[in-house]
Amino acid sequence: MTPLLAIDRLSVDFRSQGRPVSAVKNLSLSIQPGEAVAIVGESGSGKSVTALSVMRLIEREGGIISRGAIRLRERNEVHDLLQLPEAQMRRIRGNVVSMIFQEPMTCLNPVMTIGQQLAEVLMLHEGLARGAAYAAAQHMLDRVRLSDAAGRLKQYPHELSGGMRQRVMIAMALLCRPQLLIADEPTTALDVTVQAQILGLIRELQRELGMAVLFISHDLGVVAEVAERVVVMRQGESIEENASVELYARPQQKYTKALIAAVPRLGAERAPETVPDQKPVLTVEGLVKRFPVRKGPLKKLVGHVHAVENVSFEIRAGETLALVGESGCGKSTTGRALMKLIEPTSGSITIAGQDVTHLPRSAMQTVRRNVQMIFQDPYASLNPRLSALDLVTEPLIIHEPQMTREERRARASALLRQVGLDDEHLDRYPHQFSGGQRQRLCIARALCLKPQLIVADEPVSALDVSVQAQVLDLMRDLQRELGLAYLFISHDMGVVERMSHRVAVMYLGQIVEIGPAGAVLGSPRHPYTRRLLASVPIPDPSRRSRAITLDDGELPSPVRRLGDDPSTPPLVPVGPAHFVQNSSNFSADPYTQGSLPQPAILTVEQCC
């Protein structure tokens, strides 16, 4: 049978400082009608370049298709897409082949309504009249199970959540019933529960519509959920291709094996054993953080964002407590409040035996020696104008100003070695480091003052899986060596499992379940924890058949009217050191009454 799409010895180059750099080398790949094929690889492997080459959009990004052919079968005709004139190509895009992208936040035009953006496709390719196009668009939104499809048509992208936008993207891609859907990391930017919803949706629609899917991902777990065949790419080349069940079971290449090994497997790896009882390094009691919501010319207070609501926990030396939850659940706010980057509304924070809740800025100096922080984005958390030396030793400059530059240099070089970098890196600037190296720099900076506790806010989520593993290993090694305590904030259950002794699950600003990692992840008791865990993709295609029974609901808003404070049911013990919140609070939806629209953002910021 002729394949629907056949990529034949494709090579794509980019020009970097005058030299061509190949992004895709000699890639061959074919997709049968109705088949789901995945390309897996880390960033820079050329997977996205391949996808954009099929759409012939890569030239716009500066790519040069230097060789090869991409043959697409349309009914009985076979076109070489690389030879097709632009006008013909436009007919194919969005019609025969359509594509969805990674960032649903930025892929929809912010100033056009959903309806306009959908109807446009139908009016273009099917020549529908406006009314008909809108009707068809509404139908398609129903199809992707977006609630209130009619209303959505009039909304703008920013009024929808990430998951809803990705549904819109999918609807947009499917409007003309394409033969092939290219999905480029469609769930990477989404929360895990939403990811599960979207993956389910794609699978289901593929079946219903009988279309082929080219699925592109860095995440073997995600791929396992959808693809029948997997192509592994590395540095622009396809290094291994196989049916997915086969590939996961018997990877041939070392690199593939490494990739598979790097994927956290929930339940596969034993949580690290608990550490012997130590003094608590950090104790948090009833922490509350609310952000005021103001309206009107007089900035009247009308409500609060209840970001953190009555949170209590403690961390002992040498222990890792993971704070997990989806975006907006308050986990990062908790971390920032501990660092006193924001002032807590109430509650108490005790670090190394000292109550720091109301400590003035000046008095925080000594406390800060004991607690340091690592941020999510290693690109943005390093001042681009300071050298590695200055970056790593910045806390020293602040806390030990008497130190000479030579002493600092010696210290910095020791620190760099500790995190696996060399002296030669000392005088480099952040942009000269890779992502993983930068995160190592951040860790070195955090270690600089020999703190007892490090708050790590999504420290690896911006990194490739293989790099993730290295950084996590480093963090664990350092913990063992230095007896560090971590507050590990993450949305990634696999990573959490690998890192933490104990896990706290946050939902709408509250801890709904807390306990030893094995217990919480192995036998979750709170329905939200269960839902979270059920959503985690499993890197084993053979287990894909498990039904995902998630609804298409959205997270409620943490914004509440003045005086309408949420209740915080107590945590009750369900096992050794394992506590769960009364779940009646979860199933009932307490927010329909008290919900407010998102705080009116101060808009129209005047610029020069």
Added chain:
Amino acid sequence: MTAQSMKTLLAAALTTTALVSSVGAQELKVGVQNMAPWLDPGRDFSNVGSQFYFNTFDPMIGKDHTKVESVWEPGLATSWKQTSPTAIELKIRQGVTFHNGDPMTVEDVVFSLDRIINATFPPYTVRQRDTLPNMAKVEAVDAETIRVTAKKPEPLFETLLNVQQTMIVPKKYIMGLTGDPAVAEPSDFEAFALKPVGTGPYKIVEFVPNQKLVYERFDRFWGAKAPFQRVVVQRIPELSSRITALKNGEADLITNVPPDQLDIIAGDGKLKVEGMQTPLFHVVIFNTQNPKMADKRLRQALSYAIDRRMLNEALWSGKAKVPTSHTFEQFGALYMPELNTFEYNPEKAKQLLKEAGYDGFPIRYDIQAAYYTNGLLAAQAIREMWAEVGVKMEINVTEQWTGSDPTMMARGWSNPMYFPDPAGSFGIMWAPTGNSATEGRFRPDATYAEIWDRFRFSTDLVARKRAFAELMQAIKNDPPVLPLYQPYESYGLKQTISWRPLPGHIPYVLDFRAGRIATASN
């Protein structure tokens, strides 16, 4: 944009079909450098306003303006006779109509003169002080006759009843403009200055302060009818634009063309240049009361140091007139070029400076940026000339009148001839009661005042001449002023228009009356 202005705009767009229209004999388009902010001959003293009054207003006593010296003619008075050294009686012309249709009566004449002579409205008071301080009262003798009485013997009755400030305005119209129609309130005079009405050959049909003035022929004018149906006077402040407007046919006549630009106009076959040494001096004045300027030898030296012939050659292409004294040809018998009040002598200047012990302190020279043609250039040239004799000058460009500022040292100014007598030029500025003295930069002594009185109020011409020569000697001896030159005022106009400035007028008058302007038949 309002609907109204939109409409205007569209209408304008539709009506303007030809950009470069030819001169219709019916309409004259004039481009001036400045337009007056208001128009009332009685209170106006400025170089800007004086351009416009003669077309719209008449004085009691007329004048043959083609003549340099004063030749009186009947105006709104058909005849007059001095009944005593302090009184004159005038017969008013019958059948004269104001532009608003009111007949001119003796009431109007008395009102017009009285509003200045016995002024209560401050802007008129000003003119009473500088122009008519000797007038005591004006009264109607009968329905056709008025009598003007002076305080002291008045040799200049005719002259003063010819000046712009005594032009005749309608009483009833003015009093009825605002408030009580039976009383002349200040607001009446203010309103009149925006809607002026006179008896002259052109009535003003549109006046946009500071911008535009439209005259229309007044068909019931008592004298020869105006040659143009319409005269549109438009302000075009920028020189390049004004010249371009002329060359482009947007204007038929333009004013204030500096000598350097004459070639551009003269070089165009369709255009020509007319000009005249205007009866006005560009002067340098000193603050004799500023301690730094107190030494009269210093001021003498500064005067001797200026090579006015050179200034004339360089800035006026030799067309301006360098005077020897503060005197104009228009004074007739009182024109005294033989006086040698001001001269160039750098050696003498250096010597005087040495005597005065000038130590090199800088002398501030105030000048307006563009008020006087070539004013700023002259200031810079004078700066060099003073530098030649060792005096340092700092130019201070300012729009502010610094004549009453005690820190003023030297300043560029002008002394126009307001009426053709030394009293109407030198006198206005330098009389013991004139503004130079009252503003405190010029302190004439008792002797000066005595000479002044002899000059001003003698009815004997010879006595007046002698007194004026004495005044000039006093000025030479302790100079508060130095006339630079009589500028050559140039106008650009179409070849087809015959018009030129007349020597009998005060400076800047645009005389478009019958016989004074004509278009060739094309």
Added chain:
Amino acid sequence: MPNALEAKPLIKPVSMITGAAWGLLKRPTLPSGTNGMVVVAAGLALLLITVALLAPVLAPFDPDQQKLLARLKPPVGFERANLTYLLGTDQLGRDLLSRCLYGLRLTLALALLGTLVGLVIGVGLGLAAGLLGGVVDAVIMGLVDIKLSLPFTLVALLVIALAGTDIAVLIGVLGIAYWAHFTRLVRAQVLSLRELPYVEAARASGGSGWRIATTHMLPNIISPILVMMSLNFSNLILLESSLSFLGLGVQPPTATLGSMVGQGRDYMASAPWIVAVPALLIVLVSLAAMLMGDFLRDRFDVRLRER
């Protein structure tokens, strides 16, 4: 191996500082293909500065020295030209070449000093507004509102009326022309930088407000400031000539490019050379300034250097 897609995150911190202010800064961006133009501009700027500095050496005459009988001589090559005066003479018989040289020098100095005055005021207030917030911010932004609602010509007129027409006053006037632009820029930058993880990281390390402002913020807003300075510089050159047009510039006989053009404009039809050369110099200077601003940004922006 960096390729275009992988290189993308490198630009992330930049795009995070989006916001209108940053957008504004990026304004003078030139396409990468115009590097040649930037080189030309740099050369031009260097040449102009050198010539300006060497004015006393290069100028054949005292720029204020008049020769009233040699007025309005055209440049060499034209009829009536006098070989002594290469570029001819002006309305007072002053050597135009000498006046252009000295005028260029003073113009550059005025624009530079004016820019610096604006920079100091603007950056100071911007930092204060952005870092201190609250009432200080409200008051400063109120001042900015006032500044931006008043036509600058009027402000200049009033200041000159109040303080005189000294060169120092003129520099002040030029300085207050654009301070508000710096203030808004810096404030917007501070506000967006404040949210950046690395600033947050510095705060987490216990860095003081001063240290954060000087170490982490200022260096990162230098390039936008440089770009704005260059824009400002060329704007000030034009502003100086506008003031001269209104008779408010430097006092005669001192020459600046603006005053030469402003006072020579009446001769544009009859003796165009009086205006042509200084006007051309104004165009060149402001062009060079704008292009140089771009060049400087590329040069100093560490992030952009190796891309």
Added chain:
Amino acid sequence: MVEFLVARVLRVVVTLWAIISLVFIATRLTGNPIDFLMPEGLDAQSRQEMIAYWGLDRPTLEQYLLFWRSLMTGDFGLGLMERRPVAAIFGERLGQSASLLLATLALTVAVGVPAGIAAAIWRRSIRGTAVLVVAFLGYAIPNFVLAILLVLIFSLSLHWLPSAGSASLTHYVMPTIALSAYFVAGLTRYTRDAMLDVLSQDYMRTARAKGLSEAAVVLRHGLRNALIPVVTVLGLQITTLVSGAVVIETVFAWHGVGDLLVGATLRRDYPVLQFGVLVVAGAVVVVNIAVDLAYAAIDPRVRLAGA
């Protein structure tokens, strides 16, 4: 929306109050109007009488309070020079100024936006550079030089266009061009940068992936997004526009507000100046509110909040 307007108006009132008070005080510190309105000089007694007649002999504070009281009753006083209500003086000129400014704005947008888009799309080709260079030139020439140049070319030499006044549509051509040049240049650059920013956005790729033609991608998806910063910039140009208009109005004998304001400042015509500042600041405010509304209309993400 209502909240937004209320908050805005509150801020505006404070700003206007501050501006007027500043101007009031500044003008009174810079000399007596009589010395500017009567350049021929006055005898001392008359001077006092005139000052009294104009009400300028009263204590400044009294004048200030009186000014506000009459302002409340809608009486803005009489212009000292023209001796008529300032509202009438402005009434005569506002239409003229507004129509010139609107024409300029229209031309600026009509040329600047397409030029900016073209420069963005052609960023890698010589055409894009050419567009920018032309824009730069418009930016770098002092506007009165450009204005006089236009007059000399199109009126003096070619006789195509009238040089002075505002009687017909053809009178608008040169002033509009001369006034626009600077702003076209600015807008071209802003639009280009905004467009470049937009061109690299993900949603543009989405639009292409739908199969839209390049024109549809750029115009339908790109333009509206690019307009967001452009509109802001336009709003900020309004005071600069008024300042620029001063010069243009002089050259083209345009009976506008700019000319009036400069005259009033030069002559210390307090009532005219005060009212004029109020009018301009008010216009700036209105324009800024309009810009914000336009902003909100263009960008649905923007919600008009009381700020």
